Amino acid sequence: MNEQFVKIFVNPKVFPLHTVFSASYALLEQLSIRIEGDLQKEIIVKLKPKDSTESAEHVKELFNEKLMDCALDEYRSMAASDIRNYFVRTALSFDADDEVDLWSSQSSEKEGYLENISYHISPYEEGVMELSIDAKQKKNNLLERIFSIAKRLRADCSFEVKEVGNDMVICKLKLKNGCDLEALNEKLEHELQSRMAL
Numbered sequence: 001m002n003e004q005f006v007k008i009f010v011n012p013k014v015f016p017l018h019t020v021f022s023a024s025y026a027l028l029e030q031l032s033i034r035i036e037g038d039l040q041k042e043i044i045v046k047l048k049p050k051d052s053t054e055s056a057e058h059v060k061e062l063f064n065e066k067l068m069d070c071a072l073d074e075y076r077s078m079a080a081s082d083i084r085n086y087f088v089r090t091a092l093s094f095d096a097d098d099e100v101d102l103w104s105s106q107s108s109e110k111e112g113y114l115e116n117i118s119y120h121i122s123p124y125e126e127g128v129m130e131l132s133i134d135a136k137q138k139k140n141n142l143l144e145r146i147f148s149i150a151k152r153l154r155a156d157c158s159f160e161v162k163e164v165g166n167d168m169v170i171c172k173l174k175l176k177n178g179c180d181l182e183a184l185n186e187k188l189e190h191e192l193q194s195r196m197a198l
Helices: 017-026 056-093 102-112 139-152 181-196
Strands: 006-010 031-038 042-049 117-125 128-135 157-164 168-175
Touching: 006 056, 017 031, 017 042, 017 056, 031 056, 042 056, 056 139, 056 157, 117 181, 128 139, 128 181, 139 157, 139 168, 139 181, 168 181
Parallel strands: none
Antiparallel strands: 006 042, 031 042, 117 128, 128 168, 157 168
């Protein structure tokens, strides 16, 4: 019975346990799911499709996509919460005689956005590319942008975050059937330039 489960190893520094739970809950109708492992070092998610015709590769892809969607939703929710809190603080501390310059007070919060970014796309094996991104940016902002890019390129490739450091992220992109490597490379370059420059 254990052989029927597909194992996915999740880095809790990239996807915290609550994100894994959210993705798992969203897929309960399609998959049987077990979560194990050392929750500080590596989370092991065992997946078994309820429909026996689904391939192991499809199950992995489905879970990875849902995991990235949940993480992206959480990052966006945190950003919206920060903005809401900022406006409430400003409104509550506002004195009618004071002038308020909204943009100058937010400049310190802009530190989380990309200043110096470099990225490298290299062939990994046939049909697979590796993307390395180095940036002076808060980890959450960088991951949010990477997940956003992954969501936009979902039709062409599956996206997997392999490694996360303080200022860098390494991802593995696997081409889907019928996708051209050159076309994907161009789309990826465009997405990196437009999304990372925000």
